[in-house]
Amino acid sequence: MRVQGAHLRTIRETEDHRGLMVIDQTLLPDRLEQVRILTLAECARAITGMVVRGAPLIGVTAAYGLALGLRDDPSDAGMELARRTLLATRPTAVNLRWAVDRVAAVARERPLFERAGAAWREAGRLAEEDVAVCEAIGRHGAALLRGVVRRGTELEVLTHCNAGWLATVDWGTALAPVYALHDAGVPVHVWVSETRPRNQGLLTAWELGQHGVPHTLIVDNAAGHLLQRGRVDVCVTGADRVTSSGDVCNKIGTYLKALAAREAGVPFFAAVPSSTIDWSIPLGSTIPIEERAAAEVDRTGEFEVFNPGFDVTPASLVRGLITERGVCDASPVGLSRLFPERAA
Ligand code: MRU
Numbered sequence: 001m002r003v004q005g006a007h008l009r010t011i012r013e014t015e016d017h018r019g020l021m022v023i024d025q026t027l028l029p030d031r032l033e034q035v036r037i038l039t040l041a042e043c044a045r046a047i048t049g050m051v052v053r054g055a056p057l058i059g060v061t062a063a064y065g066l067a068l069g070l071r072d073d074p075s076d077a078g079m080e081l082a083r084r085t086l087l088a089t090r091p092t093a094v095n096l097r098w099a100v101d102r103v104a105a106v107a108r109e110r111p112l113f114e115r116a117g118a119a120w121r122e123a124g125r126l127a128e129e130d131v132a133v134c135e136a137i138g139r140h141g142a143a144l145l146r147g148v149v150r151r152g153t154e155l156e157v158l159t160h161c162n163a164g165w166l167a168t169v170d171w172g173t174a175l176a177p178v179y180a181l182h183d184a185g186v187p188v189h190v191w192v193s194e195t196r197p198r199n200q201g202l203l204t205a206w207e208l209g210q211h212g213v214p215h216t217l218i219v220d221n222a223a224g225h226l227l228q229r230g231r232v233d234v235c236v237t238g239a240d241r242v243t244s245s246g247d248v249c250n251k252i253g254t255y256l257k258a259l260a261a262r263e264a265g266v267p268f269f270a271a272v273p274s275s276t277i278d279w280s281i282p283l284g285s286t287i288p289i290e291e292r293a294a295a296e297v298d299r300t301g302e303f304e305v306f307n308p309g310f311d312v313t314p315a316s317l318v319r320g321l322i323t324e325r326g327v328c329d330a331s332p333v334g335l336s337r338l339f340p341e342r343a344a
Pocket residue numbers: 053054055056093160161162163164167168172173174200237238239240250251309
């Protein structure tokens with residue numbers, strides 16, 4: 001996406017293809033800096049420390065991480081250790097497991113001396129696919145949102161957390177349709193919820209600003225008020241894991257927004273690449289929810305804190321899922337129509 005007029009991705013290979021350059025998202029929106037990652041351990045630390053974050057970007061970073069691990073130890077045991085190290089970084093986004101397993105499957109077919117190279121190339125393919133998938137989500141989502149636009153007014157979109165290009169390699173998921181509409185000249189304005197405690201809303205505001213999309217930052221608790229007053233036409237968020245029955249797990253606070261949207265009669269959509277769909281579980285209640293450090297909420301260390309990073313919005317509150325293959329109902333039937341091969 002555009003940053004200070006230039007095109008930038010969240011992750012890229014170094015020129016010698018020995019390592020990665022990633023945007024350090026812990027420094028945004030104050031400073032835009034890229035950091036180098038050369039080892040599996042650095043990769044795992046970048047994911048745990050949220051230098052890189054967002055389900056699709058976590059997946060792509062972990063894919064490269066496996067390849068870096070194989071450079072040091074291409075044996076089966078080495079691969080399993082690298083796999084476990086990466087899977088332990090963050091538990092909720094299923095893209096991580098999906099990406100690591102895909103790269104491991106490719107590497108496993110090769111003799112030891114070819115494994116690291118094959119894994120690196122597969123991670124690169126995965127990164128390019130992520131861009132194409134997000135572009136497709138943008139196209140399908142924009143077509144859907146055009147149907148919500150009221151003549152003569154700006155389209156008012158409410159989003160939560162950051163599901164823009166910073167959460168992917170490029171374009172984003174929830175924000176991809178927004179960028180597509182904006183670039184096509186459709187007036188669109190985004191209500192950006194702050195997303196305590198990590199304030200990913202500031203990342204969303206920053207990237208929308210870089211692209212010139214009108215937006216307004218709100219505190220998390222303001223969303224219900226805006227919905228009630230008719231100031232939101234549509235809610236669109238990303239997801240970290242969607243079950244085979246359409247339950248949507250996303251950043252903590254998403255569920256409350258979906259509830260308020262239902263009460264206000266405003267449609268709620270989740271934009272999800274198929275790598276975010278966990279076909280192995282039907283029920284959102286079984287998704288592992290990451291519990292984050294108390295210090296994110298209470299700097300004094302004085303209070304007992306419970307800090308879940310994600311919540312589950314039941315399929316019944318979700319009007320539809322915007323995927324790279326089109327829009328479907330958040331239901332087993334809806335999902336299996338779009339992804340018959342997976343549902344089978
Ligand atoms: O904890 P984070 O910042 O990694 O959480 C990110 C989100 O919850 C996003 O909404 C989700 O990953 C979708 S990103 C395209």
